[in-house]
Amino acid sequence: YLGESPATLKDLAEKRHPFFAKLSKAKRPVIILGAQQFEQKDGAVLLAQAQQLSQELSKNAEKGWRILNVLQQVAGQVAALDLGYKPNFNLCAPKVLYLLGADNETLTKSKPTGTLVIYQGHHGDAGAAIADIVLPGAAYTEKQATYVNTEGRAQQTLMAVQPPGMARSDWKIIRAISEVRINT
Template sequence: EQADLTFGYEYLGAGAASLSGLAKSKSDFVKRLKAAKNPAIIIGAGALGRADGGAIVKAAADLAKAFGMTWNVLHTAASRVGGLDLGFIPGEGGKTAVQMAAKGALDVLFLMGADEIDVTASDAFTVYMGTHGDAGAHKADVILPGAAYTEKDGLYVNTEGRVQMGQRAVFPKGEGREDWSILRALSDRLGATLPYDTLAQLRAKLFADHPTFGRIDYAPGAVASAIDLSGIAAAGAATDAPLLSGVRTFHLTNPIARASVTMAECAAVAADASKIAAE
């Protein structure tokens, strides 16, 4: 909401509808945007997940293209950008995560560290691979203990498409194993053996199939004018509903944080502070 911040500012609005027509506006903000060097636009998951998400993307894309801005999407999961780069999305006629978690949808449900999805309604035989005994593990019929990010070498892709390498700091505890080795062992037992026996062989295959993953610490850049957004449905217009964050409890956004006493205390303090501010 517009408020007295004790300093001068230009109020553009709190809702997504504020984006519409902004590119043709003659406001001071637009003048500064035109003069900016390397302007960028970042779309959050909270905006994309709304009913008018398609319209928001179109309005943001129009703005970005008008001013030659780079295009970024701020995801809420560390593995999501890399998964999209791999094409890890439902195929033709495939189910969404919500559909897969519904009762009667599947015979077998494999949760690979998937703790943010409500699977309580599912009656499928559930296999969970992950750490810290989080929500997904509570529903599982079989638990395959994996390794936390500190316990394995890994490749991660950030919001700007930059591939980053993480290195193991400590070994997994107990029966925990690195994720790739669990999947390799499962493939062998299922009679569909994967063609690698070491992490080096796996990465060689990854780099051959998806060369961008071999370009460590390189940001490809994403100029909005070069991105095809025609496949995104933009029926209707963006509404005036306020744009809200997709993160409700900042300190408890992942299994490691939720297993931390310190982070639980931080979340409690933050909740109390919000109540005090509201009063």
């Protein structure tokens, strides 16, 4: 255990922490920052210190080894980043907002006026609470699917149980919607 304050990271980045000597010899060192660190007022400083430490550790690490990592706090965030998603929701006022399993509570604070919100998912989370239309989707245990985990690796699931009631696999819901023309 090295510590729990930003001062520990600063000391490591500046090579003043007693553990730095051992860490700098590692062939596969890892720095993991929680995504919430970037929401703090000193988030930019923490990132700069982590990058500085990562640069220093790369001198002895295996070539191509990824030292600095961010642990996302929302399921699916890594996949969204892989797809090139950028959070520009507040820059537009869409006529229709389709939430596919979106459970981010910040949506409830920024729902544009006059926007039709369609929620597809399970467990009635924050997205369902603001939706005008709720389409019951199957949970991960109730469908075969591929997910990207927080390490950026694709993982497949198999159906363990049947979805309850009217719930369906996501692709079946989207396929059914594609057969209907809606005039807006």
